Amino acid sequence: MLAYHTSRLFVFTDLDDTLFKSLKSDVSIVATTNNEGESQGYSSLQQQKLLNVFEAAGGVFIPVTGRRTNSFLNCSLPVIKNTPYAVVSHGAIILDQNHTLLEQWHEFIKVEFNLALWESELVKMFDHVHNHFTALSDAVRVRLIVDQGITAYVCVKVSKGDYSENKAKDVDLYLKSILPNDMLLHSNGRNFAMLPPYARKEVAVKFIKNKLQIGENDTVFSIGDSISDLPFMKEADFLIVPDGSQIFDRE
Structure with missing residues (x-):
């Protein structure tokens, strides 16, 4: 029997074309806006269901996106906004739960790179x-x-x-x-x-995994759509790829 109390669940996920797209349907919901507050991206029924499954299982979401901080904050999905960390600007920046620069990450890249x-x-x-x-x-x-x-x-x-x-x-x-x-x-x-070499999603994901002390008793999922997402996605136990994505079409 699985010892649930010792096993945590983490979901490192890309955003654009992964959790929402520009296409709107009758059952989609607004997932992000532009700087003027106008709807820009929509989460489909299937994308909503995927988030609900992980949320119900107690998953900890960690966004990993090319978006800058301001653009990331335009995302309105609660499970994406209310996270302990977020990787933005293609991996150059790690935000803490208050959406400010994680100082430990800043110190790390100052020395390491x-x-x-x-x-x-x-x-x-x-x-x-x-x-x-x-x-x-x-x-x-x-x-x-x-x-x-x-x-x-x-x-x-x-x-x-x-x-x-x-x-x-x-x-x-x-x-x-x-x-x-x-x-x-x-x-x-x-x-x-x-x-630059510090703008790597996989480097930021490894940093967060180490900070959260994610180990062999934890389960890690990754979600992404583009070839450039694969390096950070390979840091997970399971990889999820949307239908019609760049990865899906390439493979």
């Missing part, structure tokens, strides 16, 4: 990429993302009106051609993120 040096390198990378695309046209927007006071990554976005698969491919090829070996490029449609 030489944060000050990398923040300086990201500024240089931003200037280089921004100047490159500005000289070509205004079809590509480049931003330096700072979240919770930490320089998190360089964001590159093709404008909606100029987007095409060929345009996105050209941007992808250019960014890969200048990307240092110790950085990663996250690509999703017309959105790109140039990530």
